[in-house]
Amino acid sequence: MLELDHLAVAAETLDEGRESVEHALGVALQPGGQHVKFGTHNLLLGMEEGLYLEVIAVDPGAEALPYPRWFDLDRFEGRPRPRIWICRTDDLDGVVADHPEAGSPVALERGDLRWRMAVPESGVLPYDNSFPAVIQWEGSAHPAARLAPSGCALRRLVITHPEAAALQAALADRLEDERVVFEAGDAAMRYEIDTPHGLRVIE
Incomplete structure (x- = not known):
């Protein structure tokens, strides 16, 4: 699942x-x-129901990579x-066996967090990056449990694509x-999020 x-x-x-x-x-x-493997860094926002949101960007202090970033x-x-x-x-x-196009498992870490994620060699996920990145956390540590409550909760994640029906069927x-x-x-993509200030949208 x-x-x-x-x-x-x-x-x-x-x-x-x-x-x-x-x-x-x-x-x-x-x-x-920081994510040393892919030369990126992030900021986080804790959300309800064990979710979180990250803002991610290329880390300007990272070394050049010989392969594409995720x-x-x-x-x-x-x-x-x-x-x-x-x-x-x-x-x-x-x-990955069922969806090899999702990429190959890559071992990653940030601080004491450990996980594996399916990453395509090209860095581009199927359906123009509309297919989800798939992660398996190692151990019980998870970022959401460490973040202060924000009062935000996801109402809807809306994914639009010319082949939306095929994408939905694949999942x-x-x-x-x-x-x-x-x-x-x-x-x-559009994130519809309930906040302390009412429904807000990121798109």
């Missing part, structure tokens, strides 16, 4: 991402950390916006979450 784990907003810089998300939601982001961040440009959704599983190898046997909605249209 797949369960929604967290949402990612990509930005050219963390400062731009922070300003955009904090303005949109009216709440403050919290410190994250989340297709090497090609990212423009305003901060929803980039990827991440689902957790207890059987990453099984998911139907593993993902059951009424908050995740697929709609036909140009490739894009």
